[in-house]
Amino acid sequence: MDLELRRYQAQLIAPVFTSPEMLHAGCGPHQPYVSVRTEDLADVVRESGAAGVLVNPHLEEAARYQAPIRAAGARW
Template identity: 40%
Template sequence: MAVPEQTPGEIAEPTVFFLPSVPGRGDDGRPALALKPLDDGRLALPLYTALDRLVAGCGDRQPWVAVLESKVEQVFRDSGADVAIVDAELSDDARWGDDTEPVGLGDYREAVAGHEQDAKGDSHGY
């Protein structure tokens, strides 16, 4: 990733990615990330380059966590995801509503639980 240019004496702000999460915490106490099951059976870790892109892609009710760019690779490895997707737009039925969780969240939890048993690392959150 390109590093923005700085003027002398200016302190650079760290680059942050926004990751969708689900309510609650993983067994390790970290926020539980919302991995997205893909049609081919793989799990994707959605990453958003700006908060407004997360809102556009997931809706304004989506829980999220911010992760420093320097930690994203470790978060990806620890998540159990097979691939990362950047600034993806979720379908309407996969978004959080005012009083509802996304359609299929139970299926999502089952898919993640099944994938955790198959994955080498079983940590799913930061």
């Protein structure tokens, strides 16, 4: 799994969201996502290389996906 890290105060951080509704509010309706169990979050963030997390951030409009995306080789 690849995480989309964001730069925040000169550090790479992992944006995390407390619900799909909060993700849609902060990133728009086309942001792809995966759910991570709370107990696994620290390991996922560490393995990504992020310095930490930012909870429920709001992305600028220019940083949001403007249409649905499809992963290479996806069958859906």
